[in-house]
Amino acid sequence: MFDQLQERLGAIFERLSGRGRITEGEVNEALREVRIALLEADVSLGAAKAFVNRVKERAVGANVMESLTPAQTILKIVYDELVELLGPSTGSGKARLQFSDAPPSVLMLVGLQGSGKTTQAGKLALRLKEQGRRSLLIAADVYRPAAIEQLKTLGKQIALPVFELGAADPVRIVRDGIAEAKRLSISTVIIDTAGRLQIDEPLMDELARIKAIARPSEILLVADAMTGQEATNVAKGFHDRLGITGVILTKLDGDTRGGAALSIHSITGAPIKFIGVGEKLGALEPFYPERLASRILGMGDALTLIEKTQSLYSEDQAKKLEEKLLKQTFTLDDFLDQMRQVRKLGSFSDLVKMVPGLSRALPKNFEIPEREVEKVEAIICSMTRGERRNPDVLNGSRRKRIARGSGTQVADVNRLVKQFEQARQMAKHLTKTRRGR
Ligand SMILES: Nc1nc2c(ncn2[C@@H]2O[C@H](COP(=O)(O)OP(=O)(O)OP(=O)(O)O)[C@@H](O)[C@H]2O)c(=O)[nH]1
């Protein structure tokens, strides 16, 4: 995600840090480029201007020109301002999910068609279940018969009840559903509502009536990050009418330019409470502005990666992995080991992108289809331990043997070895240039 913005900003700071002292003109030039990068990421003109002005003001205050490390000082200011712009973190009081004192707590999901409401309802229910909170899912989208079925399928997958009354009046469904939750002593109710292609009066009216009867502790706007600036306009529309309490930004796993994430909080004042990062039910994450900001600025996202791996590895193993990543002494053996563990977590391509340095070394639009992952696994498995540790020994006859053993072509083996070598070379180069500064 945010590949383009990351690349632009990364290049700006790379250039700045190549110099010693910098002039005021150079600072202004860099900030002009930052503004263009933000506009290209679909941040609104007003927000981009305000952002750059704040950075400029602080840069003057921090005496950037006098500083011995001007580029780092500006980078830090931009980072701080990005964090500010993104809003509070899920862990902080301001963005934590609110529950009511009198159960059941009602969480109402609203948003445009296809933004991911039904899916996030399932993800949220699963997340709460893992924290020991049972939910009843209410199917209040009655306009598509498939919508009810979709929610019931999700409910089955996570073993939680779904309340539905077919195509009855959604307001009645919600009222009866909440009564049912009380009867079953279920602490939380999650309402899946209907979406429209655009905000319209009948939709808003229906949602307002559901709100009146359900008195939700949260009205969460589910917004598709891929729709960019448009998502912030939508957010404003929903907020003006319903008063949303938070946002779930979905599809951040896709190739989004980032505009929505950067401006949705400043436009609505509502915090981003979760981000959706995939179609699977486990793909809902708390929102950490610090991590996103450092990812946008190309500082990698070692934190998220290490947290993810911690659920699979012991602390000791995680530390060793961290060291290897930092020292870039990855062998094919580690690669295979990682891949096996990591596949349990979902998309391998996404995880690879989180490795600092590696994310920039990889080609643009880098993806590994699942089939390819299996192929790579088979190839590495057909190598001897020595070969995995030192791919340099792989001559023609060895490659032929490996291809035969893994049911692939020699060309596949060649490609893997070449890619691995390239990544290693790039990583080496990157660490060298960093140290050289
Ligand atoms: N890549 C990705 N896809 C997602 C994410 N969340 C949902 N989707 C997909 O987006 C599509 C629409 O999701 P739904 O949950 O049906 O959306 P909805 O808002 O309920 O749609 P309507 O009920 O038609 O208004 C589905 O194909 C989901 O699998 C996400 O975080 N990442």
Ligand SMILES: [Mg+2]
């Ligand atoms: Mg739906």
